[in-house]
Amino acid sequence: MSWLVLGAAFWLTAELLPGFQLTGGWRGAALVSAIFGSINWLIGWLLFLLLGIATLGIGFLLAFLTRWVVNALLLRITDAVSDRLNIRDFKTTLIGALLISLFGTLGQWVVRLILT
Numbered sequence: 001m002s003w004l005v006l007g008a009a010f011w012l013t014a015e016l017l018p019g020f021q022l023t024g025g026w027r028g029a030a031l032v033s034a035i036f037g038s039i040n041w042l043i044g045w046l047l048f049l050l051l052g053i054a055t056l057g058i059g060f061l062l063a064f065l066t067r068w069v070v071n072a073l074l075l076r077i078t079d080a081v082s083d084r085l086n087i088r089d090f091k092t093t094l095i096g097a098l099l100i101s102l103f104g105t106l107g108q109w110v111v112r113l114i115l116t
Contacts, residue, residue: 001111002037002108003030003033003034003037004030005104005107005108005111006033006036006037006100006104006107007026007029007030007032007033008029008103008107009033009099009100009103009104009107010022010029010032010033010036010085010100011025011026011029012099012103013096013099013100013103014029016099017092017095017096017099018088018092019087019088019089019092020086020087020088020092020095020096021085021086021087022084022085022086023083023084023085023086024084028084028085031082031084032078032082032084032085035078035081035082036074036075036078039074039077039078039081040071040074043074043077044070044071044074047070047073047074048063048066048067048070051066051069051070052066067101068094068097068098068101069094071097071100071101072090072093072094072096072097075087075093075096075097075100076090076093079093
């Protein structure tokens with residue numbers, strides 16, 4: 001269910017954000033969200049830890065900003081790995097990471113609301 005919500009967040013971000021292109025429709029969104037989720041599971045925690053240490057603990061205090069930067073880095077890695085995602089520049093990546101987080105959070109909230 002989580003990857004379905006993430007796929008919808010990717011698709012919606014691609015529809016709204018110029019320079020954030022997703023090919024393959026829903027299939028492409030599902031594939032990209034699976035790749036992003038897998039990369040996040042594998043190295044997302046490590047990047048968060050490294051950024052927290054590199055900023056001498058400030059990254060842990062401002063965890064929401066650190067998570068945003070980590071998600072942007074993971075998006076760039078996903079862009080490099082997948083031929084279904086094309087992001088123009090890092091500014092677009094940062095905005096895309098913010099939108100995906102927003103849409104994903106809202107989507108998870110709606111799913112929980114419906115299922116309970």
